[in-house]
Amino acid sequence: MLHIKDLHASVEDKDILKGINLDVQAGEVHAIMGPNGSGKSTLASIIAGKETFNITKGDLTLDDDDLSELDPEERAHKGVFLSFQYPVEIPGVSVTNFIKTAINENRKAKGLKDMPASEMLKLIKEKADLLEIDRKFLSRSLNEGFSGGEKKRNEIFQMAMLNPKLAILDETDSGLDIDALKVVANGVNKLKSKDNAIVVITHYQRLLDYIVPDYVHVLIDGKIVKSGTKELAYELEKKGYDWIKEELV
Amino acid sequence: MSLKDKLVSSFIAFDDHLEEDSPIQEIRNKAIQFFEEKGFPTKKEEAWRYTSLNSILKNDYCIFPNRDNSVELQKVRKYFLHDIDTYKIVFIDGVYSSFLSETTHENMDVCLLSSALNKPKYQATIENYFNKIAEEDSLTSLNTAFANEGAYIYIPSHKEVEKPIEIINFSTGNEAALMIQPRNLIVVGENAHVQIIERHQSLTDNPVLTNSVTEIFAEKRAYVDYYKIQNDNSNASLIDTTYIDQQRESICNVHTFSLGGKLTRNNLNFYQNGEHCDSTLKGVTILKDKQHVDHNTLVRHIAPNCESHQDYKGLYADTSTGVFNGKVIVEKEAQKTNAFQQNNNILIDDKATVNAKPQLEIFADDVKCSHGCTIGQFDEDALFYLRSRGIPTKEAQALMMYAFANTVLESVKIPELKRRINKLIAHKIGVNIGFDI
Numbered sequence: 001m002l003h004i005k006d007l008h009a010s011v012e013d014k015d016i017l018k019g020i021n022l023d024v025q026a027g028e029v030h031a032i033m034g035p036n037g038s039g040k041s042t043l044a045s046i047i048a049g050k051e052t053f054n055i056t057k058g059d060l061t062l063d064d065d066d067l068s069e070l071d072p073e074e075r076a077h078k079g080v081f082l083s084f085q086y087p088v089e090i091p092g093v094s095v096t097n098f099i100k101t102a103i104n105e106n107r108k109a110k111g112l113k114d115m116p117a118s119e120m121l122k123l124i125k126e127k128a129d130l131l132e133i134d135r136k137f138l139s140r141s142l143n144e145g146f147s148g149g150e151k152k153r154n155e156i157f158q159m160a161m162l163n164p165k166l167a168i169l170d171e172t173d174s175g176l177d178i179d180a181l182k183v184v185a186n187g188v189n190k191l192k193s194k195d196n197a198i199v200v201i202t203h204y205q206r207l208l209d210y211i212v213p214d215y216v217h218v219l220i221d222g223k224i225v226k227s228g229t230k231e232l233a234y235e236l237e238k239k240g241y242d243w244i245k246e247e248l249v
Numbered sequence: 250m251s252l253k254d255k256l257v258s259s260f261i262a263f264d265d266h267l268e269e270d271s272p273i274q275e276i277r278n279k280a281i282q283f284f285e286e287k288g289f290p291t292k293k294e295e296a297w298r299y300t301s302l303n304s305i306l307k308n309d310y311c312i313f314p315n316r317d318n319s320v321e322l323q324k325v326r327k328y329f330l331h332d333i334d335t336y337k338i339v340f341i342d343g344v345y346s347s348f349l350s351e352t353t354h355e356n357m358d359v360c361l362l363s364s365a366l367n368k369p370k371y372q373a374t375i376e377n378y379f380n381k382i383a384e385e386d387s388l389t390s391l392n393t394a395f396a397n398e399g400a401y402i403y404i405p406s407h408k409e410v411e412k413p414i415e416i417i418n419f420s421t422g423n424e425a426a427l428m429i430q431p432r433n434l435i436v437v438g439e440n441a442h443v444q445i446i447e448r449h450q451s452l453t454d455n456p457v458l459t460n461s462v463t464e465i466f467a468e469k470r471a472y473v474d475y476y477k478i479q480n481d482n483s484n485a486s487l488i489d490t491t492y493i494d495q496q497r498e499s500i501c502n503v504h505t506f507s508l509g510g511k512l513t514r515n516n517l518n519f520y521q522n523g524e525h526c527d528s529t530l531k532g533v534t535i536l537k538d539k540q541h542v543d544h545n546t547l548v549r550h551i552a553p554n555c556e557s558h559q560d561y562k563g564l565y566a567d568t569s570t571g572v573f574n575g576k577v578i579v580e581k582e583a584q585k586t587n588a589f590q591q592n593n594n595i596l597i598d599d600k601a602t603v604n605a606k607p608q609l610e611i612f613a614d615d616v617k618c619s620h621g622c623t624i625g626q627f628d629e630d631a632l633f634y635l636r637s638r639g640i641p642t643k644e645a646q647a648l649m650m651y652a653f654a655n656t657v658l659e660s661v662k663i664p665e666l667k668r669r670i671n672k673l674i675a676h677k678i679g680v681n682i683g684f685d686i
Contacts, residue, residue, distance in 0.1 A: 088631045090648075
């Protein structure tokens with residue numbers, strides 16, 4: 001589904017990604033781990049289409065589409081979803097209004113009419129229940145004054161509403177207490193299917209107890225230096241990243 | 250002949266035309282003299298530093314349009330808030346249209362200034378209120394000199410007006426260029442409530458210059474909710490001067506939506522003459538092309554324990570220009586004043602300009618006053634966030650513009666008006682999305 005080959009990217013002439021190779025198939029969960037500053041969030045942003053980064057070399061495709069040629073909104077229409085590490089606060093736009101606009105713009109891109117209001121309300125209710133989101137929360141301004149946990153829950157709520165083909169969860173566990181983590185992970189697991197794929201970016205193995213990966217990759221200094229199964233995550237939790245760095249030398 | 254000379258020499262003809270012993274004859278004479286001395290304001294004056302009238306004064310305006318100009322209801326229906334649920338005072342090229350209007354004299358007066366000026370039963374009100382808070386400045390004086398037509402609204406004490414009042418000035422373009430000078434007098438009695446919507450609308454591309462003056466008197470505990478819709482076409486210019494006199498415990502809110510026109514100047518003046526007054530001045534300005542809007546606000550806190558809230562949001566595209574000149578004066582006696590002023594602007598294009606100048610003059614020592622002013626661009630991170638959810642750039646920008654303006658929109662208290670303004674804004678930004686929750 002997602003195919004990344006020898007991907008290089010830079011920001012203001014500084015190389016951040018230095019030859020990433022990654023293949024993700026439908027039905028799979030991949031985890032990308034690595035120390036701070038290794039390029040994890042950059043990789044997530046590049047897949048979603050953030051324009052501050054330049055792809056200098058390599059391939060980035062989703063099924064038959066060359067993502068690198070598409071605008072962020074077009075990537076979303078193709079089924080890419082990024083759960084932000086730091087969701088942006090947008091005062092004056094309610095969660096409901098935002099998600100309605102997003103759903104209908106995605107439908108418009110597919111040549112469909114707006115979703116009927118009753119259907120929209122039903123869907124919102126169903127997905128809000130899935131993530132144990134209070135109805136009052138939905139009329140608040142998007143992310144404004146939300147706690148860390150509320151922001152992340154709201155990200156996964158959006159994922160549930162948009163039902164993406166490829167979801168990238170960028171540090172979705174940060175800022176969550178254990179109860180919120182369980183709710184969010186449970187939500188993600190319910191959204192998992194044989195037709196979609198999930199890439200989890202995290203520092204810690206903790207989240208992977210709840211969202212169990214099929215593959216774990218270690219990203220250091222802009223490159224995936226080691227890949228394995230979920231056991232690799234336990235090893236990293238115990239031993240840190242230094243042993244891998246030493247192995248590389 | 251310059252427009253000034255033309256106006257001054259037309260005054261005699263205008264005056265001859267009116268009925269003799271008009272109660273405001275003397276006021277008119279003094280006003281034209283003042284205008285003759287001062288002339289139109291120029292950029293040399295501090296208050297007009299960023300707005301030049303030169304380009305709009307050079308047209309050869311017709312000052313006395315045909316009195317028989319008419320428009321079809323079908324053509325203008327869309328400018329009314331409701332067909333039936335509002336009172337309407339409608340003028341066509343400055344002349345009252347009884348056909349399009351819906352006035353009343355039932356327990357209140359929603360009618361014409363011209364008839365109020367001529368009928369003895371209104372004489373006391375005219376003497377007590379007319380030109381009593383209007384300041385001596387050249388444009389106000391010019392309007393006063395030619396004051397004859399406009400809205401006359403008198404709401405007696407304890408009357409809650411059940412539907413909004415619309416004041417609409419249409420210009421037909423039957424004249425090659427037209428200057429009109431509406432004069433509105435609004436008196437809201439003790440504990441009375443009223444909602445008013447004012448609109449100026451040109452129906453062709455012929456140049457129009459409107460020099461409008463409105464005086465509003467809010468008596469003790471009166472409640473006045475006033476909306477100005479400025480969405481005129483690119484050859485129509487408006488100088489709007491509004492004076493509001495507030496007595497004890499009165500509440501006055503003015504919302505100004507400046508979405509069009511060639512040049513718009515809003516002089517909005519509040520005078521808090523009694524304790525515990527509350528004044529709100531809010532505005533949304535969305536401009537493009539070469540449009541220019543200048544908001545010149547004044548809140549004069551004269552009595553203690555009063556509040557004022559100003560919130561002006563501006564979005565400027567292309568080479569449009571905006572000015573916000575907000576002055577708050579807290580006089581020595583006005584202790585415990587709370588005065589807040591906020592002016593935020595987004596420049597959508599590099600060539601758009603905003604000049605913002607907040608001014609606080611505080612002579613009391615126990616007050617809370619604040620002002621904040623920002624000029625910026627769209628937040629790129631927020632745009633990316635919206636786009637990553639599949640919302641295209643234009644719609645994402647629209648959503649952000651709407652969110653930006655929402656602190657002003659949310660306090661519009663007439664739901665249908667709010668819906669209309671949302672639609673106008675969506676149209677202005679060129680998107681077709683419903684903003685309503």
